[in-house]
Amino acid sequence: MNEQTAIPVSVDTDSHQGEFFILTSSFWGDGRFPGLEIVNENALIAPGMLVVAPPTGDPDQYPERPHLVHIPEKGGMPRDFEELGGIWIISQALKDVFAAVDPQAFAFTACDFTLADGSTGPQYYFCDVIRRVDALDVPASRVKVKVDRNFITGEDERFYSIAGGASLVFKKDVVGSAHIFRQPHCALDPVCDRVMHDALIRANLSGVELQDASAL
Structure with a gap:
């Protein structure tokens, strides 16, 4: 694999501040974690896979309804936004x-949730962003470019790395009306626009972290 730093940006990335944001679940801090477990995890793992896959939008994806349980010994009650084993777990409010x-951008699967005393907890969902848009403006961004050979097609493919910091600019005409998406060929959490950002801020939900994509 070849790795190289992209050509230095020729535009002022400061002018793109506040346009796009990386959406993630925030760390709890102080050594704390959510006390969540998927009690029927093994039943949800597809044949040939090692872990539970995020929801795809297929109503028949899982053979049974995911079942979450709160274990106080392991941590606190889940916030509005958690991530467990690579799966977003979100509250009804989120x-x-x-x-x-942006309803078309997401796949949701409702979960059962049992509290430590055996009673039914609030509604939570498995969630994933299923929209993918290749909108990265590479010449205008500060990002590492990795080139790897696809041995199936025989062609070189470009991948983008934000390791060590990056400043990402996205083409608004390519993003279009999408308010959240995943950028292909980049190990990056979903990217949302100002509309989604502001809606999340107004909702004042716990566990939501938004980082300006122009200053990673």
Whole structure:
């Protein structure tokens, strides 16, 4: 694999501040974690896979409804936004925001949730951003470019790395009306625009972290 730093940006990336944001679940801090487990995890793993896959939007993806349980010995009650084994786990309140702003971008799967005393907890969902848009403006961004050979097609493919910091600029005409998407060929959490950012801020939800894509 070849790795090289992209050509230095020729535009002022400061002018792109506040346009796009990386959406992630924030760390708890102080050595704390959510006390969540998927009790029927093994039943949800597809044949040939090692872990539970994020939801795809297929209503028959999982053979049974995911079942979460709170274990106080392991951590606190889940916030509005958690990530467990690579799967977003979100509250009803966060789902409502996502569905109101950009419903076609997401896949949701409702979960059962049992509290430590055996009673039923609030509604949570598995969630994933299923829209992919190749909108990265590479010449205008500061990002490492990796080139790797695809041995199936025989062609070189470009991958983007933000390791060590990056400043990402996205083409608005390519993004179009999308308010959140995943950037292909980049190990990056989903990218959202100002509309989604502002809706999440107004909702004042716990566990939501938004980082300006122009200053990673």
